[in-house]
Each structure stands twice: as structure tokens, then as C-alpha cells.
Amino acid sequence: MSSQPIPSGVSQLELAIERSREKDRNFHLGGRSFYFFDFDDNVAFLSTPLVLFHKQSGEEKMVSSGQWALEHVRIGKTGIYKDFEIRWEDQTGTFRHFRDHDEEQLRKLGFSTQTFLQDVAEALGFPDLQWKGPSWQCFYHATFNQRPVSVITARGHEAETIKGGVRLLVGSGHLPMEPNYLSIFPVSNPEIRKFLGDAELNENTAELKQRAIRASVEMALRTYGYSAHHRFGMSDDDPRNIQLIIEEMTRLKATYPEMSFFMIETHKGDFVKHEITLSGLKGSRVPSSDTSQQSLSETQIRLF
Secondary structure, eight states: OOBOOOOTTOOHHHHTSOOBOOOOTTGGGTOOEEEEEOOBTTTBOOOOOEEEEETTTOOEEEEOHHHHHHHGGGTTTSGGGTTEEOOOOTTTSTTGGGBOOOHHHHHHHTOSSOHHHHHHHHHTTSOHHHHBOTTHHHHHHHHHTTOEEEEEESOBSOHHHHHHHHHHHHHTTSSSSOOEEEEEEETTSHHHHHHTTOTTSOOOHHHHHHHHHHHHHHHHHHHHOOOTTOEEEEEEOOHHHHHHHHHHHHHHHHHSTTSEEEEEEOGGGOEEEEEEETTEEEEEEEOGGGSOHHHHHHHHHTOO
């Protein structure tokens, strides 16, 4: 394995970890390791708000993606947001900051670039530990070693916008290069939804992520060929998504029983690796509050 200089601008945490090129875990057997990532609150914490609307007055209330993950099933029903509602119109509704816009709409929102690029650039103005998510080291490791990477996000931007945000991470020195992209699925993008078979645009995010996972596995087999020794892992922070991801990976395991499938749960900052087996889940938990950041990072980069 050859060593590579550490890029400038990285944190002391990253400097503490020796960076050497590593082959895929099962490379000697002909297998590849494929990394699938949710982005928000997983790879990075961004300030992108969701917008709730008061049922009576229409007053807007901004909530973070972390709050959304905890409360969205109760919005309009019970809890702190029982008097608010979700509005689905892409340009003016709840998810407007998670979509791309034309120049006129960007001006109305007060932006000169797409909101994802704006939010990544804003995050880079803060100390690393404030914006790097629980799967950051795993994302860095996959990028550094050019593992095939899929980004499967609830956002609705164009794929090139997602790539543009990641390029900002490269340009700032936080990533050594661009990832080796296998696929990018912003599953709320109308064209992506149709590609995934949601012609009526009525499937929910978790179901679309299921389809994106299967599509990414199929892309992996077309691109890299079949191997019984391939390994697939997906990380996500949303409990609803996590459950449906496990369900989809269970189906994939039944289809490809000789391959390995993992679900990495990063809810509330913890790091739980579930291996999907034919007899059920095998899990190991690394709570972020109970271990050093370096130990957590080393655990992550040994996953695949």
C-alpha cells in the first residue's frame, strides 16, 4: 500500500489517523466494498431548514433536519407541531430549501446559488466537529480509497448539485479527491422518482430510498461484475428510513445470499452496525458518547 500526503485544511482528528491506501476487504477474492450514504445529519450537519405552516394563520416555522427526523410522523397530529402542517409544493412549500430553483426563484429566496451549495459553504465556516456527521470518517475513508460510493438522499436537487457541494469539500481540503461515484439518488427529484418507478409521484421517501438501494446494487453488479464476495453498506440517521432500508437489504440478502449487506444506523449520533443475515440481524453498537472520536473513526473505517 502506498501512502499519500494528508490534504491541507483537515482537522487534528484526521491528522491523527494514518492514511494509507487500502484495498477492499475482499479484493483478494474478487469482491468490492460499496458504500451507500444518506447525506444530511449523517455525512454532514447542514443548516438547511424545513418549513412548517401554521394551520390557521399560515405562519412559517423553520425546523432543522434533526428535529424533522424526530417529529415528522407527529406533525399536525400531536406533540409540539400539532398546530402546523406540511405543504408539498416544491417551490414554496415545506421542502423548498431541499430543491433546486431557477434564477428568479433563487432571488426570491435570497440566494445567488443553489441552496445545497450555499449550505455546504456556510458549514465550512464552522469548526469541523460542528458540521462533520457521524459517518464522516466512513465517507472520507471510502473517498480516499476510491470505493464505489452512492449518495441516496431525501433531497430533490439535481445530481450535479450534489456533486458540486461535495466539490466544495474537496476544494476546502476536507476530502482528498472526489468520490468514485456509483450513483447519486436525490429521491425527491421528480425525474429520479420516475426513474425509480414512481410515475405518479406518490411514494414516500423511505420507499424511494428502498428502490434507490436496489437500483444501486444492480448498478454495482452491471459496472463491477458479479462476485459472491461483494459487500454493501448503507448509513442513515432517520428511524423510519432505517427500518425500511433493513427491510430492503433483507430482500437483497435473500436474492444474493452469498453477498454481505450492512445497515449503519447513526440516529442521535450513535453508530450501530447491523449485518443482515439470512437468520436476522447481527448488531454492534458504538455510542459516540462512550468512546473517543478517534476510536469511533477507527471502528468506522474497519467496516468494509
